[in-house]
Amino acid sequence: MKRILFAATSFVLLAVFYFGASYYKTSRAAELGFLAQEQASTFVRPHSPTLGRDDAKVYLVKFTDPACETCASFSPFVKQAMEAFPSQIKFVIRYAPFHEGADEVVRILEATRRQGKFWETLELLYRRQSTWTQHHRVQINEVWPLLAETELDMERLKMDMKDPAITAIIEQDLADAKALGVRKTPGFFVNGKPLEPFGSRPLAALIKAEVREKYSK
Amino acid sequence: MPPLRASQGLDPNWVLLFIAWLIVFTSTLGSLFFSYVMEFAPCVLCWYQRICLFPLVIILARGLFPFDLHVVKYALPLTACGWLLAAYHNLLHAQLIPADMQPCGKGVSCTEEYLELFGFLSIPLLSLISFTTLILILITLQRRSTE
Numbered sequence: 001m002k003r004i005l006f007a008a009t010s011f012v013l014l015a016v017f018y019f020g021a022s023y024y025k026t027s028r029a030a031e032l033g034f035l036a037q038e039q040a041s042t043f044v045r046p047h048s049p050t051l052g053r054d055d056a057k058v059y060l061v062k063f064t065d066p067a068c069e070t071c072a073s074f075s076p077f078v079k080q081a082m083e084a085f086p087s088q089i090k091f092v093i094r095y096a097p098f099h100e101g102a103d104e105v106v107r108i109l110e111a112t113r114r115q116g117k118f119w120e121t122l123e124l125l126y127r128r129q130s131t132w133t134q135h136h137r138v139q140i141n142e143v144w145p146l147l148a149e150t151e152l153d154m155e156r157l158k159m160d161m162k163d164p165a166i167t168a169i170i171e172q173d174l175a176d177a178k179a180l181g182v183r184k185t186p187g188f189f190v191n192g193k194p195l196e197p198f199g200s201r202p203l204a205a206l207i208k209a210e211v212r213e214k215y216s217k
Numbered sequence: 218m219p220p221l222r223a224s225q226g227l228d229p230n231w232v233l234l235f236i237a238w239l240i241v242f243t244s245t246l247g248s249l250f251f252s253y254v255m256e257f258a259p260c261v262l263c264w265y266q267r268i269c270l271f272p273l274v275i276i277l278a279r280g281l282f283p284f285d286l287h288v289v290k291y292a293l294p295l296t297a298c299g300w301l302l303a304a305y306h307n308l309l310h311a312q313l314i315p316a317d318m319q320p321c322g323k324g325v326s327c328t329e330e331y332l333e334l335f336g337f338l339s340i341p342l343l344s345l346i347s348f349t350t351l352i353l354i355l356i357t358l359q360r361r362s363t364e
């Protein structure tokens with residue numbers, strides 16, 4: 001009797017947990033799908049850096065922290081997807097500088113953008129991430145020597161970094177990340193659908209499915 | 218006490234301990250739900266409370282089979298620690314203790330507001346309610362066992 005009661009209760013509680021979890025995930029995905037249709041701007045702001053053609057029907061949004069290791073290791077997967085579907089995907093970068101000091105790096109990135117060197121700087125920072133981020137700590141002084149490899153006007157860069165417009169961009173992106181439930185980076189959305197479960201293969205599958213849906217008609 | 222009742226009926230003390238286990242197990246699953254399903258990052262104080270909470274799932278279950286009230290001796294200190302941490306956390310949360318006294322460094326702030334069920338139930342309050350009920354049950358059991 002006691003054992004049955006114990007076993008049955010354990011089973012019921014675990015079942016509630018399991019179904020509660022799947023219900024939560026489904027309703028969250030549905031809610032985000034609604035947001036994607038009704039408030040597309042939460043996913044893509046006019047200030048966001050983008051790659052790809054304007055008429056692309058698949059928006060791949062990445063909330064990224066330049067100091068995040070997983071963000072760096074996902075960079076090649078995004079590139080692969082862009083190569084596989086060159087005219088169908090538009091890639092959008094949103095900032096989620098959760099690491100301490102990472103917002104300074106975002107400032108650098110935004111400043112390089114004004115000199116048309118955004119994507120190569122981002123790539124460089126990802127590739128050499130281990131030199132300027134150690135144990136999740138941003139060493140901003142290690143970033144400058146790296147930038148010497150690019151042909152950037154450093155004087156102008158340091159001026160541009162102080163622009164309050166960049167602060168506004170970071171604040172907006174962080175607010176949107178919060179609204180969309182992005183608490184870890186990278187946070188991916190494909191046409192508003194969150195990447196679930198997380199992983200490089202699920203990402204490729206989600207992109208493929210979305211491309212097929214938008215371009216089969 | 219007739220032998221039939223002792224073996225098959227439910228001893229009220231056993232039921233009480235079972236309820237305590239139920240609270241512990243539900244709280245454990247609830248906290249895992251918050252962090253793994255809803256993806257709230259737990260703050261430092263939450264972790265300390267979890268350290269007191271999670272082992273109780275196993276300790277109390279062990280006391281149920283076979284029924285042994287001595288389990289209270291082992292469970293009560295953990296529960297008391299958990300209760301103190303939860304109480305402290307709630308004081309921080311309600312800003313009755315200035316926030317600069319909090320032990321959390323970087324990472325998630327212990328005063329971060331994740332949810333307010335029915336407008337007042339925060340996560341630290343849920344923890345305090347669990348630990349308070351547990352302490353009451355365990356003290357009752359201790360009194361009964363020494364009687």
